Amino acid sequence: MISSAETPVRLxxxxxxxxxxxTPTGSLExxxxxxxxxxxAGxxxxxxSGSPATHASQSDTSPVRQGKNVVMHLADLGLQPGDIQTVICTHFDIDHVGYHSHFxxxxxxxxxxxxxSAFGGYPRYAVSSPYWDLPMIQFHIVDGDVDLLPGFKLLHTPGHAPGHQSILLQLPSTGSVLLTVDAIMMKRxxxxxRIAWPMDDNQDELRASTRKLQTIVDQEGVELVIFGHDGDQWRTLKKAPDFYD
Incomplete structure (x- = not known):
């Protein structure tokens, strides 16, 4: 269990x-x-947890590069799946739940x-149900914006998908870091x-969540915003085994 006395120290x-x-004008990274x-507290x-092992090669006609799954990344840090105490599910799209069974x-x-939505048969989440609808999973349900612990806030940001959540962190040296995940996939x-993309669920909610996150960036003095799928931005970021603290 997470203690209310602990805080995030490393990302x-x-x-x-x-x-x-x-794309019609070139390519999208x-x-x-x-x-x-x-x-x-350790x-x-x-x-x-990313896409399942077979998904990337089957779902995208473009060649996938630099493939390394979450278990491999953990091993690089000397960790095993059993060392994970909590998994935050930002949403149940298949590229975010593929290794849930390891945890x-x-x-x-x-x-x-x-x-x-998911357990009510929402078609979008039904596609990935073999990876999140597992008998042994214990779900801890939250509603809206919630402080998971001091300096670690879950933000309800629907629009891309029902019940999508983003994360706001406060790190000792870096300061405030916003993980938009798929609420805002690209910096632009x-x-x-903004206009919803075909994979977005609801344009009105998407815009409302975008405005909400913009307000948080301004009010909280966010130092770093990380967009979920922006290949150009990710080239500039610290990636494991490096970290933000």
Whole structure:
């Protein structure tokens, strides 16, 4: 269990793979990742788990590069799946839940809206259900913006998918870090009047969540905003085994 006395002290970015997606004007550099947060009490909190082993090669006509799954990243840090105490489920899309079965001993934190949609048969989440609808998973359900612990806040940011959540961290040296995840996949989409992409669920909610995150960046003095799939930005970021502290 996470203690209310502990705080986040270290953030690792696990880059799982990258790909160049053809567009009418050139190509779009996409990156897939997940995150590890370590706390002052030695807890390990995993945020998402990436695509399952067979998904990337089957779902994308563009060649995937730099493939390394979450278990491999943990091993590089001297950790095993059993060392993870908590898994934050930002949403149940397949590229975020593919290795959940490796962490069945952990506490899975999910937004109520996401949980209700998923177990209510929402078609989008049904596609990935073999990876999150597992008998041994213990879900800890939260509703809205919640302080998981001091300096670690879950933010309800629907629009891309029902019950999507982003994360705001306060680190000792880096300061405030916002993980937008798929609420804002690319830096250039961080604008209030953005147009929803085909994989987004609800444009009105997407814009509302974008405005909410912009307000948080301004009010909290966020030092670093990390966008979920922005391959150009991820090239500039510290990636595991390096870290933000």
């Amino acid at each position: 690792y970015l696990f880059q799982l793979n990258t790909a160049s997606i053809p 996409m990156s897939e990742g997940c995150y590890l947060v370590q706390t002052s 807890q390990n909190i995993l945020i998402d 069945l001993h952990a506490d899975f934190v999910v937004q109520q809206e996401q949980h209700v 989409l961080f604008t209030p009047d």
